[in-house]
Structures are given as C-alpha cells and as structure tokens.
Amino acid sequence: MARINSHYRKLMAGYLFPEIGRRVSRFQRQNPGKKIHRLGIGNTTEPLTPAVLAGLREGVDRLSKAETYTGYGDEQGDEDLRLALTRFYASRGISLDPGEVFISDGAKSDAANIQSIFSADSQVAVQDPAYPVYVDTNVIAGRSGAYDAASGNFPGFVYMACTRENNFVPEPPAGEVDLIYLCSPNNPTGAVATHRELKRFVDYARERRAVLIFDAAYAEFISDPGLPRSIYEVDGAKECAIEINSFSKTAGFTGVRLGFTVVPKALVVAGSEPEEVHRLWLRRQTTFFNGASNIAQRGGLAALSREGLEECARLVGYYMENARIISEGIASAGLAFYGGVNAPYLWVKTPGEMPSWDFFDKLLEEAQVVGTPGSGFGPSGEGYIRLSAFGHRGDIEEAVESIRTNLKL
Numbered sequence: 157m158a159r160i161n162s163h164y165r166k167l168m169a170g171y172l173f174p175e176i177g178r179r180v181s182r183f184q185r186q187n188p189g190k191k192i193h194r195l196g197i198g199n200t201t202e203p204l205t206p207a208v209l210a211g212l213r214e215g216v217d218r219l220s221k222a223e224t225y226t227g228y229g230d231e232q233g234d235e236d237l238r239l240a241l242t243r244f245y246a247s248r249g250i251s252l253d254p255g256e257v258f259i260s261d262g263a264k265s266d267a268a269n270i271q272s273i274f275s276a277d278s279q280v281a282v283q284d285p286a287y288p289v290y291v292d293t294n295v296i297a298g299r300s301g302a303y304d305a306a307s308g309n310f311p312g313f314v315y316m317a318c319t320r321e322n323n324f325v326p327e328p329p330a331g332e333v334d335l336i337y338l339c340s341p342n343n344p345t346g347a348v349a350t351h352r353e354l355k356r357f358v359d360y361a362r363e364r365r366a367v368l369i370f371d372a373a374y375a376e377f378i379s380d381p382g383l384p385r386s387i388y389e390v391d392g393a394k395e396c397a398i399e400i401n402s403f404s405k406t407a408g409f410t411g412v413r414l415g416f417t418v419v420p421k422a423l424v425v426a427g428s429e430p431e432e433v434h435r436l437w438l439r440r441q442t443t444f445f446n447g448a449s450n451i452a453q454r455g456g457l458a459a460l461s462r463e464g465l466e467e468c469a470r471l472v473g474y475y476m477e478n479a480r481i482i483s484e485g486i487a488s489a490g491l492a493f494y495g496g497v498n499a500p501y502l503w504v505k506t507p508g509e510m511p512s513w514d515f516f517d518k519l520l521e522e523a524q525v526v527g528t529p530g531s532g533f534g535p536s537g538e539g540y541i542r543l544s545a546f547g548h549r550g551d552i553e554e555a556v557e558s559i560r561t562n563l564k565l
C-alpha cells in the first residue's frame with residue numbers, strides 16, 4: 157500500500173504568491189483601466205550580456221559537430237568552469253581546490269538538497285524572515301512538527317528573528333542547533349552581515365560542530381568593500397560552512413539555470429571521517445543529478461571571463477540604480493525602509509504597525525504597486541513589505557512616481 161510523504165501536507169508553500177496573484181487579479185477586474193506596477197518578484201528582467209551570449213552560442217555550436225560534441229559531462233561540473241570559479245574566489249583571497257566546487261542547475265536545488273546529507277534528526281535554525289526553501293525542504297524531510305498558525309512557526313525549528321533592533325542580522329542561537337541557514341545579502345530584508353557578525357556564527361559552528369549553509373546568491377550586489385562576499389572570508393569557515401551561489405541574479409541566468417556549491421574538504425561534523433561530508437555531497441549529486449547543461453556551463457565560463465565579469469557588474473549596477481531610485485522615491489513619500497544599498501531588495505516598514513497584507517492592499521489600491529508581504533517569509537516579517545529592484549527602468553520609475561503621488565500616508 158503506497159502512501160505519500162505526509163510531511164508535504166504540513167507545508168504552507170503555495171500560499172504567498174498565489175494569494176498575491178488572486179488579489180492582483182481581483183483588483184484588475186474591478187479596475188480594468190488601471191496599470192499595475194510590479195515590484196514584488198525577485199526575477200531578472202534585463203537581457204544577457206554580449207560575452208555571455210557568445211559563450212552560450214559557442215556552447216550550442218560545439219554540439220553541432222561530432223568533433224566537439226559532448227553528451228553527459230562530469231556530474232560535478234565542467235572542470236574549466238570549476239577552475240574559473242576557483243580563480244574567481246582566489247581573486248577575493250580565498251583559496252579553493254576545484255574538487256571542492258560542485259556545479260548545479262541553480263542555487264535553489266542545492267539549497268533544497270543539501271539537508272539530505274545530514275542526519276534526519278538534525279536541529280535546524282533559520283533566519284526569520286527567510287527565503288522559503290530552507291524551511292520547506294526541512295519540513296518535507298520531517299525535521300519539524302505541524303505548522304502552528306497562531307505563532308506562524310513550525311515547531312522544531314529554531315527561528316532567529318531578524319528585526320530592526322539587530323539590523324536584521326541575528327545572533328547565533330542560544331541553544332544547541334546542528335544546521336544553520338544564513339543568507340547574506342539577505343532575501344527578503346536586503347541586510348548584509350558584517351565580518352564580525354559572520355565570525356560569531358563561524359565560532360558557534362566550530363565550537364558545537366554545527367554546519368552553516370551560507371546562501372551567497374546576492375554577493376555580487378555588495379558595493380561596500382568592507383562587507384564579506386563569501387563566508388570563507390572568515391577564518392575557520394572551511395571547517396564548518398557550505399556556500400551556495402548562483403549565476404541567476406548576477407548574470408541574468410534565472411532562465412538559463414546555473415549555480416554552484418562549495419563543500420570544503422576540511423568540513424567536519426560530529427563523528428565524520430576526514431573529507432566525508434565532501435564525499436557525501438559528491439555521492440548525493442552523482443546519484444540524483446546528471447550534471448548541469450553543457451550550454452549553460454559555457455555561458456557561465458564566459459560570465460567569469462574578464463569581459464563577462466565587467467558586463468555582469470554593469471548588469472548588477474543597473475538593478476542597484478533601480479534600488480536607488482526606489483529608495484529615494486519611497487523615502488520622499490515618507491516610508492521607512494531598510495536594505496536596497498548592497499542588495500536588490502528593500503524591506504519597507506508598513507506605516508503605523510499596519511499588518512503586511514493590509515499594506516499590500518493599500519499599496520495596490522492607492523498606487524497600483526505590487527509588493528510582497530513580509531509575513532509570507534516568516535513571522536518576524538509581519539509589519540513589512542518587500543520591494544524588489546528587478547525590473548525595467550521605465551517601469552520602476554512609473555511605480556515610484558505612483559507611490560509618491562498616490563499613496564496616502
């Protein structure tokens with residue numbers, strides 16, 4: 157008798173974005189003439205850059221001739237690309253062995269799958285609010301109880317509250333936990349952890365043999381040279397941290413699909429043999445995954461070339477100029493917000509302690525602007541709304557203008 161994995165029934169997923177969709181459709185039906193401005197979604201909008209396109213085309217061309225055709229590649233990823241990534245890290249003062257880099261079809265898959273190499277009874281800590289993948293995949297793996305609507309929590313997880321008081325970067329948990337998910341620059345709050353703040357987590361993890369799962373998908377959006385763009389900028393992190401990254405936001409690969417994860421050979425957990433955690437991730441990937449697209453990997457290699465890096469920096473600069481425009485506009489409209497400086501997200505405080513969904517409706521009805529209710533990312537997101545800087549410049553300007561002229565505060 158087959159039965160489903162009933163942990164799936166605990167999920168709250170599929171609630172946030174469908175509910176936004178329903179409210180926007182209803183508004184559009186009732187106000188057919190009005191133009192809706194979307195600042196809600198973390199999806200890239202600008203075209204791929206010339207060097208990257210040339211790399212992708214080269215990847216396609218290589219498939220057209222028997223001499224250069226390739227089928228399955230190395231499951232861990234094309235060696236040239238892994239070498240290019242180690243050079244990229246080396247340019248930041250971090251030395252990695254190409255064997256420590258695993259290429260994937262995106263950071264989301266890796267962020268979802270990484271928990272599977274750790275014990276089923278691991279105690280998990282997440283930032284609150286958080287990118288939903290960390291929570292949901294651990295719910296599916298059975299590491300939580302049933303969702304508690306009153307608190308907005310899954311019992312069993314440790315929620316590290318990110319609030320105004322701690323500048324949206326939490327302290328390590330007071331008690332004992334095994335896996336800690338960190339995302340910096342943060343989606344949704346736009347906060348970036350300092351070196352000192354990350355060091356506290358590294359110290360905690362080394363003392364307690366915990367593992368940090370560090371999502372650096374927005375690292376390239378950091379412009380402040382004093383802020384860390386990799387967890388490995390902190391001494392000792394190779395013993396306790398896995399870093400997950402992506403070409404999605406930096407190179408516009410949201411639809412192309414390419415990511416990578418670093419599992420250092422020095423990483424140890426309680427009772428593990430030397431390099432065993434690294435070997436387990438290799439085993440996991442070679443068992444469940446047949447490698448990233450060879451075309452996408454050629455594109456990734458091009459994105460790491462000198463021209464590619466310059467072009468991607470300009471692409472990031474474009475979105476960060478959007479962030480600046482949104483920041484300036486909403487500040488002049490009288491809204492308080494955080495982030496938007498070293499991250500493409502703005503974490504906007506709702507006026508007068510208004511609940512996130514009420515402010516979502518107000519913003520939609522008065523200014524026809526769609527944000528993402530902060531409460532959808534965790535209980536500490538209540539009282540905030542996330543605005544995204546991904547969008548065409550003209551659309552961003554129109555949205556900001558509409559907030560300035562139409563939102564009644």
Ligand SMILES: *Cc1c(COP(=O)(O)O)cnc(C)c1O
Nearest residue numbers: 262263264287343373402404415
């Ligand atoms: C967008 C995003 C990613 C990237 O996921 P991909 O699967 O590589 O597209 C990873 N982490 C966070 C927090 C993100 O917002």
